[in-house]
Amino acid sequence: MTAIEHTGRGRRLPCSAPPPVSRGLPPAVVLALIHAGAVAVLVLWWRNTPAVVGLDGWLTGAGRLTGLLAGYACAVLLALMARIPALDRGVGSDRLARWHAMGGRYTVFLALAHTMLIIWGYAVVSRTDVIDQTTTLVFHYEDMLMATAGMVLLVATGVVSARAARRRLSYETWHYLHFCTYLAVFLAFFHQLSNGSDFLGSSAARTAWYALYLGVAALLLWFRFITPVRRALRHRLRVAEIHPEAPGVVSVYLTGERLGALGARPGQFFRWRFLARGMWWTANPFSLSAPPDSRHLRITVKEAGGHSRAVARLRPGTRVWAEGPYGGFTAARARGERTLLLAGGVGITPLRTLFETLPGEVVLVYFARSPEHLALRRELDDIAAARGARVHYAVGAPGGQAPPLTTEALTALVPGLAAHDAFVCGPPGMTAAAVRALRGAGVPRRRIHHESFAF
Secondary structure (H helix, E strand, O other), rough: OOEEEEEEOOOOOOOOOOOOOOOOOOHHHHHHHHHHHHHHHHHHHOOOOOOOOHHHHHHHHHHHHHHHHHHHHHHHHHHHHHOHHHHHHHHOOOHHHHHHHHHHHHHHHHHHHHHHHHHHHHHHHHHHHHHHHHHHHHOOOHHHHHHHHHHHHHHHHHHOOHHHOOOOHHHHHHHHHOOOOHHHHHHHHHHHHHHHHHHHOOOHHHHHHHHHHHHHHHHHHHHHHHHHHHHHHHOEEEEEEEEEOOOEEEEEEOOOOOHHHOOOOOOOOOOOOOOOOOOOOEEEEEEEEEOOOOOOEEEEOOOOOOOHHHOOOOOOOOOEEEEEEOOOOOOOOOOOOOOEEEEHHHHHHHHHHHHOOOOOEEEEEEEOOOOHOOOHHHHHHHHHHHHHHHHEEEEOOOOOOOOOOOHHHHHHHOOOHHOOOOEOOHHHHHHHHHHHHHHOOOOOOOHEEEEEOOO
């Protein structure tokens, strides 16, 4: 580290914090609800399974159970990514995405297990081989041809979502391929009711299953499709100005109508769709880099690909659709009056808004490769002077080596670090190092808050 610079204390001003925002549903509550639903599925299977006898009974019983769990998991996966505000604020978009990815792997496994167990179990009952039994099931059982197509799509979506495959695909390509999940779930839905013994004899179970899927479909339709269109037409966002901030980093100033009705809070992000040539078909997440008001919004974007490079060339007047606000990376997560903000690179964007608006004693530490890469530095200095806060700039050596992020370095900068809340935003490696350093300094895990957009 070649330099750590301090902005001295100025006169302390009252902070311009926005009204408190609802915390949403806590993660523990959401997980409890998901697990309660899984238990209800197990009860449904148990009540319709009076006895399990013989190899065929064990195979078909296990096939029914894995099928019920896979069907329930499909509904849960879609609900997690429906962008429901109460989930998004309470759990956080990045954690929901991780739950969705992990749950997706289990769902594909359950669906494959269900398929193989049912085929094998029916083959034992009918005394045929599995190939003949597969042909019989697919072509002679109601809705099974659609279910087979849905299964193929579900597995294919799982394959393209694997980490190795994701690295070979652009975000936009992966995003649109992922929409096949909707079609896969739709195609597989009907065979559950037309062939599942747990539903054939129980109108209550059928009604509950319809309610589950129709409820999730309504949430998806409202929050992922109707709400973005309605807000775009109401708020009429346009690009007002593009301003360079650092090498490869620009700020986009936007204007619109009645923007206060969006309910955006410092630390949140939107998914931005710029209606310009070659850009209208993709929506990428960028955090607000200034506190919002009723007429203006601002984002700060780092060049990291074709889409972000094109942002720097946008013309004033370009129409913009903004989906959001999303994320729980807000003041509502803070538990005390002392806060440390740790930023790396363009991760300064949400932390700059929190630096201005968080109440209490706030310290900002900003890591960058060089002084030239400190985006928004003048604003940070002005905020620090105005509210009597401290900002430290940790810049790398001339060769570009990143400055160290260790427990010793942080405790030297921030006395009493263990009593602070910590908000962290930066590249994955920096975030992981920051969490390790904070834990080493005695900061409880529940007081370390971080959010990633690497979905």
